[in-house]
Structures are given as structure tokens and as C-alpha cells.
Amino acid sequence: MPILEGQGVTKYFGGLAAVSHVDFHIDQGEIVGLIGPNGAGKTTLFNLISAALPLSSGEIRFKGQKLNGLKPHQVCKMGIARTFQEIKIFGNMPVVQNVLVGATFGTPSRMTLADATREASQALEFVGLSAMNTAPIKDLTLVHQKRVEVARALATKPELLLLDELMAGLNPAEVSEAMELVRTIRDKGITIVMVEHVMKAIMGICRRIIVLHHGEKIAEGTCNEIACNKTVIDVYLGEETHAGS
């Protein structure tokens, strides 16, 4: 059974269909890439799944349960965590406190502050930032701040993790590190959907790719299928990438 399922998922902003009649399914334990040109509706789809925006029509089911009408904090407690393209860290707190918020409020079961603090340190250690526990988060580089967002999301004990452009602005070495991190997260049994423009990363770790264009799903398949897909090459990848991959 798919862990996440969308049927006829549609979102209008005024007259503009940002996401239009998209059907998709995400299976337990896979890494799925969500790609498409700017303005294709990738982040909007994330916002619909995480309930930041209400659906105009259609429905999304998580483990068979309908998400329609829920609030973001409820979706988070059910086991869907996310990071943001434009980071949304708590700039007024030290690093560990940022993660502590996720551990305290995002988990399905109620946590005491002491337990949550332990969870938070573990999550930070997992993403390799335990040395920066007490630093003010504003002092960190963007790369590290994005990692804190991942740790914060992991601290909520998710079953599904939505990563929104984790690798944007990273240099090649950092991209490899981030890819490794995503794989380790998957190995923990967490299903991952990632929006990404770094094709090397997408092709390297995703089992399946969904392509959006003007809010519509234009293709879906394995990396090879997508890399050879005529429509995808025309609207997004271009000839160069096709030849390379």
C-alpha cells in the first residue's frame, strides 16, 4: 500500500491552477524526486501535502487517512515532516532549541522536555552538527542551517519526509554529503520526497521521479525513463543533460 496517495490534487490561486489534477503515489521506503521548471507547482504540492495550503479539490491520503481539512501541526504529528526552500528556522534560539521544538511538539506521543532534549541532541548528531549544539542558529552558514532544518524535521519522528531544495546553493562536495545524508535517512525507514534542481543528486538517489510542468504531471518513472522522456527534455532537462546521462 502506498504511504502517500494523491487523487486529482488541485490548487487554484485565483484563476491560476498552480497544481492541476495531479495523481501520485509514494511507496513505503522509497526516495521520490519531484522535478520541473520554476513555477511548475512543486513547492505548492508540498504545501498541500503538509497542509500549509487547503486543497481546491481532490484528496490526499496518508497511510489511508484523508489529510483534507487538517492543520499543519496535525499533519506533522501524523508523521509527515518537511523542510523549506526558504528556510524557516527559529532565529531567536540556539541550534539545539530549534530541534527541541520539533522533538517536543511534532512527535505523535507527548514528550517531556527532558526526553525531547535527548531526542534533539540525537537528531543533531545524526546530521553531524552536534558540535554546534549551543551556537545561536543565526551564526551558522546556510548549508548548516538547512541541515538543522533536516534535524528538526527528523526530531518529529516522521514516516515521510518532504525535502524542499535541500541542495540548492551547495558546492559539489556538499551535494555528495547531502546525498549521503538522504540515503542514511531512507535507511532508517523514512520515506522521502525531494524537490530538487540538482539533477546529479536526483538521478543518483531517487528510485522514481515525478515531473510537474505548469501544475500538471507530465511524466513519472524511473530515472532512465525520465532522462529519455521527450517531453521532459523539451520543457526541463534540455539536450545537454540527455546526452550526459
Add this chain to the structure above:
Amino acid sequence: MNVTRPFTRRKLLAAGLLLLLLIFLATFPFYGLPSYYTVLVMTFFMFGILAVSWAMFSGATGYMSLAPAAFFGIGIYTTTILYSLLKVRVFSVLPVDALQPAVNAFLIGAVVAGGLVSFVLALLLGLVTLRLKGIYFAIFTFGLVVFISELILFLEIHITGTRGRTLILPGTGAPLCSNTTIYYIMLGILVATLLAIYFIRRSKLGLAMQSIGGNEEGAEHMGVNTTRVKVITFAISAIFMGAAGAIMAAKLIYIDPIIAFNLNYSFLPVLMAIFGGMGQLYGPVIGAVIFAYIQRILMTEFPKYYMLIFGIILILAILYMPGGLVGLVPKLQKVRLLSKLWKGGGAEQRANT
């Protein structure tokens, strides 16, 4: 171990100092000073309560509330209305020697009632208004003060046919209680307010509020029920404002909506909290004391230039002390550390061995 020991010793020292300060304040009215000073310190307490309870919600969440005057005024009116309800039926028929204890007990009850009424009102208002963000929330809360004030004025003129009420004892026409009684009740409320903010800051609720102040959307996605947290904490902070107003009614004696809902009770606590700094919980208290004192001095010594000088001090404070007074403490510590290093590595070497 060596790292933690001086830390706990410092904590003990701070707790001891705090206890001494509390004993000093608790015995202050008995030092034979003119009652002017009792009233002055009581005013410090009052502004301390307003500034701390304002910072409790607004400082943490970043939602700029200008509602303190509304809840303060609600507290004043709670006492006023309860007293006029009980005056003829209860207080007028009491024997003379039982009157003062009864009124004192009534005032304590009124403080609790003022806090409760403010709490309930804030809960209802919060549900409606805390969807508003940024400047819209500030403007709404500002309008709220004016609205409640005008509403009561309207009701008094057109329904009850009165304008203003006096709070005096039946028979003698004396104030409801001594300044000392008001002083102690105000001190009690201040201690309760400080305890509340101390525990809230260390609780899950405090963490949730802080995350809202950091990034509300992020908090919502991390499982924080932001609406609930905001409404509850807005209402909790209103309790103390209402309680302070409830006892202040006894001091004001003559009550009308213009006096009870004076917008200065909104603006001053905000300025005091910012002036004192909200990084530490004692910041707003220190801000309130210094601010209220400067204001008093300027008002009596330079009545013509009061606003001018006051404004200049404010601008300088905001420009050069963005963290408020308590924001200066780490800077001073840095200076001390540097001068220690300057004096030679002797101390450093000893620390290393």
C-alpha cells in the same frame, strides 16, 4: 565538576540576593519614610506587573499587543462595579470595626475577580483576533482600548445615567484601604507575575511561544498548535494586568472610563519592557522601575520639558541599547574579561592547572 560548581554558587547567591530584596520590600512601609515613598514603590510594582505581563506574551511571540490598558481598565471596573453592588447591601450595614477587614477581604477577592474577567475576555478576544499578524494585531488591540472605554462611557450615560463612580467607604467617605494595603497586594501580584513568567519560560508553553516568535510558519509545521498557544498565553498575561487594575481602583478613588482606560497604561509598559530589555526576565522590571522613576522626576522637576527630555532619552535608548538595559550586561562582562586578560596571564595559568 569544576565547571558546574561556580555556576551553582552564583545561582545560590542570586537567590539569596533576591530573598533579601524581597524582605526589604516586604518591610519597606515600616521604615518610617513618608507615605509618598510607599506610593512611589507601589507605582514601580504596578508598572513592573504591566511590563512583565506584556513581555510574557508579546516579548516571546513578537505579537505587539497594545491591550494592557484594556485589561488594566477591565480590572479597575471589575472592582468598581463589584463594590457598588455590595456597598449598600453589605458594607453599609456592617458594624464599624468589622468594616475595614471586610473591605480588605473584598479587595483581595476583587483582584482575583479582575484577573478572571480579564482572562475570559482575553480568551474570547484572542480567538477572534490572533489570526491578525504584525501591525494589524497592534492596531486592533489599540482600538480595543478605545472601544471598551467608549462603550462603558456610552452605557454609563445612556443606561445608568451616571458619569464616573467613586470608591469610598460608607459613612466616613475615606478611601477603601490604606496605601500600605495596596502596596502589599500589588507586591503580591508582582511576585505572582514573576513566578508565572519564570515557570512559563522554562515550560513547553514557553518553548512554543518562542518558536512562534522565531518563525510562526515553521512552528506550525513542527507540530505547534500556534493558535492555541497564542490564545492561552495572551489570556494568561491578561490575568496579571486585570489583577493590577483591580487593586489600583482603590488607589484611584474616582473612576471613569477616561481614567481607567488611559492609553498610557498600554504604551508605557511596552516602552518599559523594551527599555529594560526582554532577554532576561528581570529586564522589564528594571525597565519599569527606572522608567517610572525618571518619569516621576522629570514630571515634578521639569514639568514644561518633561515630554521633550523623556523623548530624547527614549530615542537614545532605542538607538544605542537595542537589547535594552540587560543587553548591556554581556557587553560589560566582555569588557571585564578583556581587562582581566590585559592584566596578565597569571590568572589564566592558575585556571589551567
